[in-house]
Amino acid sequence: MTAPLDSSYCASTPPLPRRGIRPSWSDRPYYQTMPGRECYHCHQWVQENEEHNCWTTTEENLTADLSEDLMDAWERLRETASSFGEQRIYASHNSIMFSRSACYFFVRPKKKVLEVWFFLGRTLKSPLIRKTQKASKLKVAHMVHITHRDYVEPPLTDWLKEAFDSSERLSAKKSSKTTR
Numbered sequence: 001m002t003a004p005l006d007s008s009y010c011a012s013t014p015p016l017p018r019r020g021i022r023p024s025w026s027d028r029p030y031y032q033t034m035p036g037r038e039c040y041h042c043h044q045w046v047q048e049n050e051e052h053n054c055w056t057t058t059e060e061n062l063t064a065d066l067s068e069d070l071m072d073a074w075e076r077l078r079e080t081a082s083s084f085g086e087q088r089i090y091a092s093h094n095s096i097m098f099s100r101s102a103c104y105f106f107v108r109p110k111k112k113v114l115e116v117w118f119f120l121g122r123t124l125k126s127p128l129i130r131k132t133q134k135a136s137k138l139k140v141a142h143m144v145h146i147t148h149r150d151y152v153e154p155p156l157t158d159w160l161k162e163a164f165d166s167s168e169r170l171s172a173k174k175s176s177k178t179t180r
Helices: 007-012 059-063 068-082 156-171
Strands: 036-038 045-047 088-092 095-099 103-109 114-120 129-134 140-146
Touching (some): 059 088, 068 114, 068 140, 103 156, 140 156
Antiparallel strands (some): 088 095, 095 103, 103 114, 114 140, 129 140
C-alpha cells in the first residue's frame, strides 16, 4: 500500500537538495527507520550485521575485457615494471598502481588503449607523450597511450625506470627547518 500524497505527507519529507548535491541515505525517509549504515566509500546502504566489501577491484577485473593486443601490451608492461625492483602493484578504482613508498606510475585500462601515467621531476617533449600536467611542486605527470605490445620499449621503458628510480627522491618529505 502506498501513502497518499497529501499535504501532511509532503510536509514531513525533507526538501530535495539542490541539483548536483546528493542526499545521504540517512536523509531519505525510507532509510530512517531501517537499522544499518551508509558506506562512506560507495554510498551503498548496508544492513545491520551485513558483511560489506566495496574494495573488490582487482587487476583481473580491470583487464578482463581487454583485446588480445592490449592484454599482450599489459602483460609486457607489468613484466617490465616488475623487473625494476621491489614495489607494490595493486588495483584502485579504475587504475592499476605501481608504487614504492608513493605511486610512480599507474595504468588505466580502457576499451581501445592502455592509458599510462608516470611521474618525473621534469617535463618531457616527445610525440609519444599525449598530455602533461603538474602533479605537485616537484612532480610532472605524463600520459602515454599504448595500443600494442611494441609500444612497451625504449623510450617508454627508460622513462618508467627513471620514474621508479626518482620516486623516493620526489616523494620525500622535507625535513623541518631548525630554529635559531
